[in-house]
Amino acid sequence: MASGNWYDSAIEGVLLDITGVLYNSTDEGGVPIPGSIEAVKRLKASGVRVRFCTNETQCTRQQLVDKLQRLGFELSVPEVFAPAPAACQLLKARGLTPHLLVYPGVLPEFEAFDLGAKPTCVVVGDAADIFNYETMNNTFRKLLEMDPPVLISMGVGKYYRHGGELMLDVGPFTKALEYAVRCEAIVVGKPDRNFFLGALQDMGVQPQNAIMVGDDIVNDVGGAQKCGLKGLQVRTGKFRPSDEHHPEVRPDGFVENLAHAVDLLLQHRKK
Amino acid sequence: MASGNWYDSAIEGVLLDITGVLYNSTDEGGVPIPGSIEAVKRLKASGVRVRFCTNETQCTRQQLVDKLQRLGFELSVPEVFAPAPAACQLLKARGLTPHLLVYPGVLPEFEAFDLGAKPTCVVVGDAADIFNYETMNNTFRKLLEMDPPVLISMGVGKYYRHGGELMLDVGPFTKALEYAVRCEAIVVGKPDRNFFLGALQDMGVQPQNAIMVGDDIVNDVGGAQKCGLKGLQVRTGKFRPSDEHHPEVRPDGFVENLAHAVDLLLQHRKK
Structure with a gap:
């Protein structure tokens, strides 16, 4: 119906x-x-x-497009809007150096940044089984070293379906970090207004x-x-x-x- | 000063x-x-x-008192108020069966409950390195199976100091679960009003x-x-x-x- x-x-x-x-x-x-x-x-x-x-923040747009093309979908990288490129734009615009709490597959999107330098912000994505007590503590301590803490969240989804089961998305872990250091994350990707408007502008609608x-x-x-x-x-x-x-x-x-x-x-x- | x-x-x-x-x-x-x-x-x-x-929710009150006595402190179990006994009181009063996301050391406090039965609530404590993607997902799914989800949090501390480093406490993980399933946790332990009042009543002040x-x-x-x-x-x-x-x-x-x-x-x- x-x-x-x-x-x-x-x-x-x-x-x-x-x-x-x-x-x-x-x-x-x-x-x-x-x-x-x-x-x-x-x-x-x-x-x-x-x-x-x-x-999607577990892989690059190119990897995602490759996978979908193999499945039979007709699409190309420029048609895909994803949070990691949006995060990179924001980092560049503000001159920020990120500490990343992300899935390894998405790391190539951040190759323009010096990940060995002292971070001035944290970027968190759907890190899946990279989310554990050690990585959460490490990220929390990086945030505490910033004054004020700058947390960028690639989406704030609650959960998604994977292999027949619901899995926690990035949102809950972002909320955990927000609470721990008393800050409000900057969201890139859906539901950020600029994310939708960027895609609309690109197609002229x-x-x-x-x-x-x-x-x-x-x-x-x-x-x-x-x-x-x-x-x-x-x-x-x-x-x-x-x-x-x-x-x-x-x-x-x-x-x-x-x-x-x-x-x-x-x-x-x-x- | x-x-x-x-x-x-x-x-x-x-x-x-x-x-x-x-x-x-x-x-x-x-x-x-x-x-x-x-x-x-x-x-x-x-x-x-x-x-x-x-x-403290990583051990029983008896274990905590034993440790403090070994360090030289004069105190006894009845003088100690901790969240796990408060949680057990609440579970009994409401007839709830818990799914526990806790540190193994505190499990003996919950021996009165059938932990193999279908849970009707979740109790979360300072689980430390038991917090990972698998245990968080598992707990999240248990909450989703309840209508409505019932989440009991043993404290909502943001962090504590352990071995010279700040470590995330239970609070951030409770906030993650609250956000994921759209619920508000029942807090036992500090800063719950009843917790302070219980200790005051016990000493008649x-x-x-x-x-x-x-x-x-x-x-x-x-x-x-x-x-x-x-x-x-x-x-x-x-x-x-x-x-x-x-x-x-x-x-x-x-x-x-x-x-x-x-x-x-x-x-x-x-x-």
Whole structure:
């Protein structure tokens, strides 16, 4: 069942979340969500502009694109917006040197920085099993040495689905560090306003003519809505039935999956 | 330098924090803070009533008392108030079965509960290196299976000093879980009001005639002040100079250490 009347509007651009919308991640790499490879193709062929907005921070954009291409998706690095490049932009603009609490796969994105120098900020990502008492203590102590502590969080997602199980995302660990040193993190990636606006600007579409399709009701759907886009919730990925009665976010629509969303969108455009 | 006029009042009872006030914990057990063994003796000999209020959750009260006695302190188990027994009282009163995210040393405190049964709440303590991605994920999933999630936190301290370094306490990890499952933890131990009042009741002293001596400005000093006790900050343990300009808590006084506090208190009582 779809809900809402989101497809009644003149949509010119679509922002797609990746994990949980295009594919489900697993230890072996990932499995496409049925219909989504074809859905991306049809969307692009229709003339609707498409960008991919992910909070993936376990690998570089190039690695992510390579993986998705191997799975059969048509996309390229310049179409992908991810937090690590956004964090690097911020670091450069402010002249900051980072201490990184990240998954090793994303390190190449930060090669422009001297990681041996005394850090003036901390950048935290979805570090997964790199999150442990030792790395958290080490990062906490780096923050305490700064006055004031500068914490940059690549997304603030609560959890995601991986290999059939829900896994904690970066958000909870960012909240732990915020509490420990009494600071508020600067968020890059979704739901940061600049992140959505950057992707829209890149495809030359105004917020009111764009829609974000995601499985994260707060960071995808709610974040996009705050920027003036419509926000569409898929019932794949980390979706849970309780999202349909979320206390803070009411999506413009719910769809079974990306293929379903594209069906409705393209049917409407043909009329 | 001492500050404030906290020792001008008629103090009948003193609550003492343990770690950072009596002794500094180390991997080898601990080292008494100079003058504190004698200070406890003098305080007890003076007729002032004394209880020990700790947020220690890495061991049982018996183990803690044994360790402190070996170091030379005069204290006994009934004089010690700690979060684990308080958590057990709460579990029994509400008929809850816990999933424990705690340090192994404290497990004997929970022997009355069936830890193999399906949990109806989570109890988290200072689990130290038991905090890792796997145990955090496991605990997070247990909470998600509850409707609503019930999270009990044994204290919410930000950090403590151990072996010369600051270490993250239970609080940041509790905040991580709260954020992940969108709940608010029930706190047992300091700064919970009932915890202070229980210790006061046990020694038969009214809040206005009691003082808490601690190194944690929020949980010891601020927590006690909210219950109507005076709160005295020692410059030992996790004390940091920035505590003297804390944005939320203004202690009734600062002292160099426990011995200094007892000097001032007993000098005043003799007059």
